[in-house]
Amino acid sequence: MTFLRRFDMYIPENFNDLLGYLEDHQSGVQLIANGTDLINRMQRKQVDARVLVDLSGLSELKYVRRENGTIRIGALTTIQDLVSSPTLTERYAAFGDVGSKFGGPAIVNVATVGGNICAASSSEDLIPVLLALNAKVTLRSIRGERVVDLDHFLKGKRQTALFPNEILVETIFDELDGRSACAFEKIGMRNSLIIAFLNCSVCLKLSKRDKRVEDIRIAMNRISGKIPCRPRKTEAELKGRPLTKEQIEKSITILGSELQLSSDFRASREYRQAVGPVVFKRTLIKCADRLGEKLV
Amino acid sequence: MSKHLLKFTVNGKDQALVVESHERLLDVLRDRLGLKGTKEGCSTGDCGICAVIMDGKLVNSCLVFAIQARNKKITTIEAIGTAENPHPLQRAFIKYNAIQCGFCIPAMILASKNLLDHNPSPTDEEIKEAIRGTLCRCTGYQSIIKAVKAAAIEMKK
Numbered sequence: 001m002t003f004l005r006r007f008d009m010y011i012p013e014n015f016n017d018l019l020g021y022l023e024d025h026q027s028g029v030q031l032i033a034n035g036t037d038l039i040n041r042m043q044r045k046q047v048d049a050r051v052l053v054d055l056s057g058l059s060e061l062k063y064v065r066r067e068n069g070t071i072r073i074g075a076l077t078t079i080q081d082l083v084s085s086p087t088l089t090e091r092y093a094a095f096g097d098v099g100s101k102f103g104g105p106a107i108v109n110v111a112t113v114g115g116n117i118c119a120a121s122s123s124e125d126l127i128p129v130l131l132a133l134n135a136k137v138t139l140r141s142i143r144g145e146r147v148v149d150l151d152h153f154l155k156g157k158r159q160t161a162l163f164p165n166e167i168l169v170e171t172i173f174d175e176l177d178g179r180s181a182c183a184f185e186k187i188g189m190r191n192s193l194i195i196a197f198l199n200c201s202v203c204l205k206l207s208k209r210d211k212r213v214e215d216i217r218i219a220m221n222r223i224s225g226k227i228p229c230r231p232r233k234t235e236a237e238l239k240g241r242p243l244t245k246e247q248i249e250k251s252i253t254i255l256g257s258e259l260q261l262s263s264d265f266r267a268s269r270e271y272r273q274a275v276g277p278v279v280f281k282r283t284l285i286k287c288a289d290r291l292g293e294k295l296v
Numbered sequence: 297m298s299k300h301l302l303k304f305t306v307n308g309k310d311q312a313l314v315v316e317s318h319e320r321l322l323d324v325l326r327d328r329l330g331l332k333g334t335k336e337g338c339s340t341g342d343c344g345i346c347a348v349i350m351d352g353k354l355v356n357s358c359l360v361f362a363i364q365a366r367n368k369k370i371t372t373i374e375a376i377g378t379a380e381n382p383h384p385l386q387r388a389f390i391k392y393n394a395i396q397c398g399f400c401i402p403a404m405i406l407a408s409k410n411l412l413d414h415n416p417s418p419t420d421e422e423i424k425e426a427i428r429g430t431l432c433r434c435t436g437y438q439s440i441i442k443a444v445k446a447a448a449i450e451m452k453k
Contacts, residue, residue, distance in 0.1 A: 008298040009317035009363055032361075039320075039359050040340050052317065056364045080353075104344050104429010105407065109353040110360075 004042055008051045015058055018167065019142040022053070026164035031055055033076055034110035036103070037119045061114070061169060064088060073171050075114025079126075080105075082113065091176045093290060094129045094201055097184035101125065114168050117150070120160050122221035127154070128201035128228045129184050131219035133173040141166040154227045179214070180205040181290035185283040187275050189266075197267035198222060200279045204243075204287040211242045211293060218280065222261050222272060231258040234280075243288060245295060252277040300363045306331070307375035315362045322346045322357035324365075325372060333373035333402045337431075344430040347403040348372050354410045354429075373402035376409060385409055388447035389440070396434030403430045408444045417448060 010029075012018035022029065030049030032038050034056055041047045055061070061076035064085040071087065082088060083099035102108050102125060116126040117137065127150075135150045139162060150171070153161045162168060176182065182203040188194035198221060205215040216238050221228040234255040241247050261272040288295050302315045306329060315324055325331045325348065337345030339358045346357045349371040377383030385405050388394070395401050404427060411418055411426035418426070423444045424437075432440065 004318045007317055009300065009361065010298075011300070011363065011366075034359075035361065035364070036341055036356075036359050039361075043339070052361075054361075054364060057366075100425075103341070105410075105426060106344055106347050106354045106356045106429050107341060107359075110355055 004039075005045070005048065007049055010051055010053045011057065012053065012055075015060060016142075018053065018055070018058065019140065019165075022165045022167065023142045025051065029053055029164065031118075031167060033112040033115040034078070036107050036111045037115060055114075055167075066175065069175050070172050071175055073113050075112060075117075075168050075170055077113045079108045079111050079113075079116075083108070090290070091178075091180065092182060094132070094182035094184040094203075097286075098125045098129055101184070101186050113171060117153070117171065118160055118162065118168055120154050120156075120158050120227060122157070122227055123195040124228070125184065125186060125196065125199055128199055128219035128221060129182065130171060130173065131228055131230060132182055132201040132203040132217045133176075134203075134217060135171050135173040137168050138170045138172065139163075139166045140169045145169075147172070151229060154229075157227055176203070177205070179208060179291065181287045183283050183286035183290065185279050185286065187279050195266065196221065198272055198276055198279050199228075200276075200283045202280070202283045202287045204284065204291065206243065206288075206291055206293065211244070213238045213241055213243055215239065218255075218283075220259075220276070220280065222276075223259055231255055233258055243293065243295065248281060248284065248295070252281060255280055300366075302363055302366055304365050304367060305369045307370070307372060317361065317363065319362045320358055321348070321350075321355075321360040321362050321365050321370070324362040325357060325370070331372050331374050335399055335402060337399070342431075343400075344407070345400050345403045347406050347430065349406055349410055352410075352413070354407055356429075371406070373405060376405055383409070384450045385412070385444065385447040388443040388450065392439045392443040392446060394435055394439040394443040400430055400432045404432065404440060408440075408447070411444070412448055412451060416452060418444070420445070 028050035030052050032052045061074040063074040064087045065072050082095040088095050116124045136147050137153050138147050184201045186196040186199035188196045200220045203217045207214045219228050219230050223229050234251050237251045237254050255277050259276045261269045263269040285295050299314050303312045325334050335345045337343035341356045341359045347354050348357045351368050377386045407427050407430050423441050
């Protein structure tokens with residue numbers, strides 16, 4: 001059974017037609033890519049749109065490419081596209097980690113990168129990965145284009161910096177070099193097909209000579225508020241120091257103090273408090289492993 | 297409310313029908329085209345029972361608005377084998393007793409077929425991966441995995 005309120009669907013003929021339509025219709029309009037999240041929210045009456053604008057036909061927004069030292073991912077790229085993209089080599093293994101812990105194949109085949117970002121909640125697995133990669137998003141309207149840091153784009157639960165006449169067209173991040181690796185981990189009721197109690201992504205760069213942490217970016221959901229963000233004190237604690245067991249334990253204590261977790265129907269605050277540092281540690285170890293460093 | 301002319305191909309046959317914006321692919325397949333083999337489970341994309349193959353990819357038909365399937369090729373369970381001449385997967389499911397209540401089976405067959413179309417010799421892990429989005433509350437999955445493996449061998453003969 002479906003419990004959908006009636007609405008109109010606008011199918012833009014091309015990208016410019018879409019931008020023109022958004023400029024002229026700035027209220028009651030909701031963009032839909034492939035609908036895996038939106039249709040559920042519509043059924044729960046959490047989204048009330050008079051008009052849905054169907055983006056699913058805009059194949060020009062489906063790409064992963066390398067350009068001038070950056071990786072660019074089109075908004076309509078699916079999770080499966082990320083997993084099977086030859087551009088996203090082992091260095092970007094965090095995307096593969098997401099793919100294997102996301103929904104089943106029928107979801108992975110259609111859920112889009114743009115949809116995952118714009119859904120803007122703590123359940124979105126891609127957001128921590130993109131935050132750890134220091135990603136930016138490109139927003140376009142008929143008036144022009146602007147590039148915004150992903151952490152500024154995410155304003156709060158289900159809130160983004162997107163204006164009603166804009167669409168998120170791509171996400172960009174700098175290419176990783178050979179001394180960098182990234183990873184993603186999540187803890188839920190099951191190994192996949194589940195919204196995480198907690199998830200974590202780490203992007204780690206080690207110096208060539210010693211095991212010193214040259215750069216580290218960590219992103220977790222439920223650190224504070226309802227959207228994923230970065231525990232900056234934990235990052236600062238690790239930066240410039242050698243990646244030893246003692247150092248990791250020290251950073252975990254700091255992470256514990258940065259986590260501002262809350263209880264909900266998925267897990268209690270206490271449980272999250274206990275597993276948060278463990279999830280982080282696992283992700284960090286996975287990163288180090290990928291750089292050929294054995295920590296355990 | 298807006299109506300759209302939906303043109304698409306279902307099980308090899310071109311279809312053209314007028315649909316409303318809110319109609320889902322699942323509704324159109326079942327109620328307009330009479331293809332009742334596609335089942336409705338949770339309606340939220342969790343159980344995977346309404347899966348069909350759209351342009352070579354498994355999708356949940358409850359999470360696709362019908363008009364979004366324009367110009368696409370859809371395969372439902374009705375196109376896989378017949379009662380007289382079942383598909384090797386269907387024969388294997390029967391042989392290995394991989395069916396109990398049967399509600400998930402159309403989706404399970406489609407998920408398995410989609411796997412074998414892309415990967416004719418899957419490992420147990422690959423089979424588990426392919427069917428991980430299709431929930432079955434009867435079989436415990438082991439018999440299904442055996443059946444898919446047997447069908448893969450049969451299909452290579």
